[in-house]
Amino acid sequence: MRVLVVEDEPVLRDGLVDLITGAGHEVEAVGDGLSAVERGGDPALDLVVLDLMLPKLSGIEVCRRLRAKRPALLVLMLTARGSEDDKVKGLGAGADDYLTKPFGARELLARLDALKRRQTAPPPDRFEEAGSLFDLSRLTVTRGERVQPLTPKEVGIIRWLRDHRREAVSRRDLLVHVWGASGDLATRTIDVTIANLRAKIEDDPSRPRLIVAVKGVGYAWGPPDPPS
Numbered sequence: 372m373r374v375l376v377v378e379d380e381p382v383l384r385d386g387l388v389d390l391i392t393g394a395g396h397e398v399e400a401v402g403d404g405l406s407a408v409e410r411g412g413d414p415a416l417d418l419v420v421l422d423l424m425l426p427k428l429s430g431i432e433v434c435r436r437l438r439a440k441r442p443a444l445l446v447l448m449l450t451a452r453g454s455e456d457d458k459v460k461g462l463g464a465g466a467d468d469y470l471t472k473p474f475g476a477r478e479l480l481a482r483l484d485a486l487k488r489r490q491t492a493p494p495p496d497r498f499e500e501a502g503s504l505f506d507l508s509r510l511t512v513t514r515g516e517r518v519q520p521l522t523p524k525e526v527g528i529i530r531w532l533r534d535h536r537r538e539a540v541s542r543r544d545l546l547v548h549v550w551g552a553s554g555d556l557a558t559r560t561i562d563v564t565i566a567n568l569r570a571k572i573e574d575d576p577s578r579p580r581l582i583v584a585v586k587g588v589g590y591a592w593g594p595p596d597p598p599s
Contacts, residue, residue, distance in 0.1 A: 372396045372417040372418050372483070372487055373396070373397045373398075373415055373416050373417050373418075374391050374397065374399075374416075374417065374419070374420060374483070375398075375399055375410055375413075375418070376398060376399070376401075376420045377400070377401055377402075377406075377407040377419060377420065377421045377422055377425065377430070377433065378400065378402065378420070378422045378449070379424070379425055381402070384402060385400075390480070391420070391479075391480075391483065394480050394483070396483070403425055403426045403427040403428070404425040404426065404427045404428025404432065404433045405427045406427075407419070407425070407428070407437070408433055408440075411433070411436075411440070411441065411444065412437075412440050412441065416441075416444065417444070417445060417487075418445040418446070418447065418483065418487075419437065419444065419447070420449060420479075420483075421433060421434060421446055421447065421448050421449065421466070422448075422449045422450075423450040423451070423457065423461065424451065430449075430450075430461070431460055431464045434446055434448065434461065434464040434465050434466050435465060438464070438465030445467050445489070446465060446466045446467050446468075447466070447467065447469070447470060447483065448461040448466040448468070448470070449469070449471075449472060449474075450470075451471070458471075467486055467489070468482055468485070468486060500581060501573070501580045502514060502574060503573075503581070505529065505572075507526050507529065507530065510522070510523070510526055514572075519571040521568075521571070524549060524550065524564055525564065525567070527548075527549035528549055528561075528564065528565065528582075529568075529592075531545060531548050531549055532590060532591065532592035533592050535591075535592070536591075536592050536593060537591060537592070537593055537594070538591060539585040539588040539589060539590075539591050540585075540588075540589050540590055540591060541588055541589040542558040542589045542590075543558065543589075544589070545561050545589065546558065546560070546561060561590075565582055565590060568582065569582055580593070581593065583595070
């Protein structure tokens with residue numbers, strides 16, 4: 372990762388640079404909040420190790436500004452204070468994690484590794500398939516420049532079918548697991564909802580690639596695997 376260390380105490384700043392560099396990361400350092408905002412805007416930067424108490428601009432304000440400029444930028448906040456209020460403020464400003472001084476070198480590197488894994492792991496609710504960008508946590512799907520809202524039931528269908536990817540899922544299963552229906556809710560409800568969903572997520576709803584009908588059973592996310 373490319374890491375920016377923001378710390379006003381020279382001895383600690385140099386120590387952090389040596390430690391993180393020794394772990395195989397590219398590191399640069401600044402000593403005040405305004406410089407942190409300026410350098411933190413670099414799109415090549417992956418993570419900021421940010422002290423809470425800084426000259427010119429507080430760590431909380433730096434974090435807010437960086438989060439506004441770079442929503443995906445990782446921020447590990449350092450604080451000499453151990454109060455819950457300071458931790459809550461840091462996380463509320465957009466910090467991904469915090470570490471209270473004094474801290475051990477191994478703990479700092481372990482937290483950097485954990486943040487790196489978080490960065491590289493794709494969010495389970497955000498994915499792209501067949502030209503559609505899904506954001507299930509926000510109930511949206513984007514095709515080109517067009518953003519379409521998804522209903523909670525549509526999101527439920529997508530989740531259930533993807534959880535059983537390439538398996539044939541019956542209409543009854545969808546009614547039970549998405550609608551929570553235990554009675555005789557008409558299976559036609561599924562067909563109507565899926566027709567509306569296909570219109571949002573498929574290039575050609577009449578020839579779907581994502582939600583495929585399985586004759587005599589129901590639906591699958593992609594063509595189901597043939598029986599072994």
